[in-house]
Amino acid sequence: MKYVTQRILVVLPTLGDRLETLQETLETIEAQRRTVSLRLIVVAPTSATKARDLAEKFGAEVIDDPKIGISEAINCGIRARNGEEFYAWMGDDDLFRPQGLLKLQDLLEQNPKAVVAYGGCDYIDPNGKILAKSAAGKLAQFLLPWGPDLIPHPGSMIRLDALEQIGMFDPALKYAMDLDAFLKLKKIGKFVYTRETVSAFRWHPDSLTVSNRRNSSLESEAVKAKHLPFLLRPVRFVWQYPIRWASSLAANLVSSRA
Numbered sequence: 001m002k003y004v005t006q007r008i009l010v011v012l013p014t015l016g017d018r019l020e021t022l023q024e025t026l027e028t029i030e031a032q033r034r035t036v037s038l039r040l041i042v043v044a045p046t047s048a049t050k051a052r053d054l055a056e057k058f059g060a061e062v063i064d065d066p067k068i069g070i071s072e073a074i075n076c077g078i079r080a081r082n083g084e085e086f087y088a089w090m091g092d093d094d095l096f097r098p099q100g101l102l103k104l105q106d107l108l109e110q111n112p113k114a115v116v117a118y119g120g121c122d123y124i125d126p127n128g129k130i131l132a133k134s135a136a137g138k139l140a141q142f143l144l145p146w147g148p149d150l151i152p153h154p155g156s157m158i159r160l161d162a163l164e165q166i167g168m169f170d171p172a173l174k175y176a177m178d179l180d181a182f183l184k185l186k187k188i189g190k191f192v193y194t195r196e197t198v199s200a201f202r203w204h205p206d207s208l209t210v211s212n213r214r215n216s217s218l219e220s221e222a223v224k225a226k227h228l229p230f231l232l233r234p235v236r237f238v239w240q241y242p243i244r245w246a247s248s249l250a251a252n253l254v255s256s257r258a
Helices: 019-032 049-057 070-079 100-110 138-143 160-165 177-186 213-227 230-235 237-257
Strands: 008-013 038-044 061-064 086-089 114-124 130-134 156-159 190-202
Touching: 008 019, 008 070, 008 100, 019 038, 019 049, 019 100, 038 049, 038 070, 049 061, 061 070, 070 160, 070 177, 086 100, 086 160, 100 114, 100 156, 100 190, 114 177, 138 190, 156 160, 156 177, 160 177, 177 190, 177 213
Parallel strands: 008 038, 008 086, 038 061, 114 190
Antiparallel strands: 086 156, 114 130, 114 156
């Protein structure tokens, strides 16, 4: 299959305080270049000189973090778009699996009406050991409006035209910006998936989502309530508390393994 230049825009926001995992992340992004053409944008504070230098060694374009939250940092990366068709996000401690981006790109190419493609995700400990796997497939789409978000942000690819159509990521959100975007995108196009693992999420105490699970849960519930039909909002607590309990139980299980 022949690829044109820079079809995928990969956005990686970092504070520059995880140089060891950042290097591993950049290495897995570099490996993706063997099968897809991508442009890497790293968003970092001007003070994170070591991280910025490291990113540039891997061919990244570095832009300044506006310092008003992770959502706006990602949006800054997206605004640097220059003809790319697809967006993929990567945290500075997460990983792409071999040919992960190729698998997602192929899904979107084979389904022109699809706006999001996603795959399976490994949950790994700080040393890279696999703790659990998530490959919810079609079930993830069914659960998205009211249950846990099983579509991994680092294991998804979005058409940039569609992402710009919904206004990109809400700067007011700190944890559930991807959930909010997925719910908006679900209204304008279809989602496609593969159960093959395309990414890995590192589970450690410093992770924004892991270390702030309660705040993350509350923000996710508020986002889902906003997208529910008006008549269902007053009764959402019927399933909200059991979902919260089950999600907490699953998170504690993974934490104990880590």
